[in-house]
Amino acid sequence: MFSIKYLILILLATNIFIACKPQLKSKNETHQTSDTLTYEIQNFSNEFGNCDSTTYLTDCARIELSFPKFINSNINSVADSLNSRILNYLLVPIYEKTPTSIQEKMDFFLNDYKGFLEESPNYKIEWYSEIFCNVIRNDSLLVVLDFSEVGYTGGAHPNSFQKFISINSQNGKIVRKADFIKDEKSLEKVAEKIFRTQKEIPDEESLKDNNYFWNEGKFYLNDNFAILDSGLVFFYNNYEIASYASGQTKLFLPNSAISEFIKKD
Structure with a gap:
């Protein structure tokens, strides 16, 4: 029988879940510059259970993926490299199993939910996984990919993750900091000043005392x-330098403040 105690626990979990659910960015983000490599957007989705409900108090699991597939290039290996890197990110292990295709990744997610329902048949909270990859720069120098992921598989709140990858448009190789930064230590000093201004943290106060837990309280660029x-x-991302409640941290360093630390070639 569905007990009052169980109902109270479900309602409490749902209130936390709804309040904390992050908002994903639009999949149709405007490209920063004129595209030089052609691609098309691939969309995949699947679901299980009562997913037509208007509430999260339902036995539903759904998964959605959207990402670009590069289809031509003056250098074919560049398109192949980009597609390979995108799939490598999307097909990371899930529940200690490594999918070999997008379909298998979706199957793993839905089957895990089905297995959970077999153990807890009265469970009535939706699980979901939304994974998007946007192209935010695409020109003769660089392709920049923005991976964003948000999901809920039980617990007090959803989880989210965002990852940028900058790739050389000519050879398909990932660009590392050492490839374009000539003085990272000096750049970090400027970046910390910008960060402190953004977060309104005076120079005389430690980052640790302001609830940022960089290693030993020392600022660094990841x-x-x-x-x-x-x-x-x-x-x-969440938990990287601050608590979940503090949220994710985005730090923008304008060219006008950092140009002297960037390689010219």
């Missing part, structure tokens, strides 16, 4: 960045 025409964007 490897999750996008190279844009206007500057650099560094992105820190």
Whole structure:
């Protein structure tokens, strides 16, 4: 029998879930510059259960993926490299199983939910997984990919993750910080000043005392960045430098502030 105690637990979990659900960016994000490599958007989705309900109190699991497939290039290996990198990201292990295709990834997700329902038949909260890859730069120098993922598979709140990858348009290789930054230590000093201004943290106060837990309280630039025409964007996911409640952190460094630390070639 469906007990009052169980109903209260479900309602509490659902209130937290709805309040915390992140909003995904539009899949139709405007390209930053004129495209030079041609691609088409691939959309996949599948679901199981009562997914027509207007509430999250339902036995439903759904998964959606949207990503570009590059279809031609003056250098065919570049398109192949881009497609390979995108699939490598999308087909990461799920529940200790490594999918070999998009269809298999969706099957793994839905089958895990079905197995959970067999153990907990009265469970009535929706699971979902939404994974998008947007092209935010595509020109003769770089292709920049923005991977965003949000999902809920039980617990107090959904989980989300965002990853940028900058790729050389001529050879298909990933661009690392050392490839274009000539003085990372000096760049980090400028970046920390911009970060402190953005977060309104005075120079005399430690980052740790302001609830940022960089290693030993020392600011650093991570490897999750996008190279844009206007500057650099560094992105820190939940729990990377702050608590979940503090949210994700995006740090934009305009060219006007960092040009002296960037290689000219």
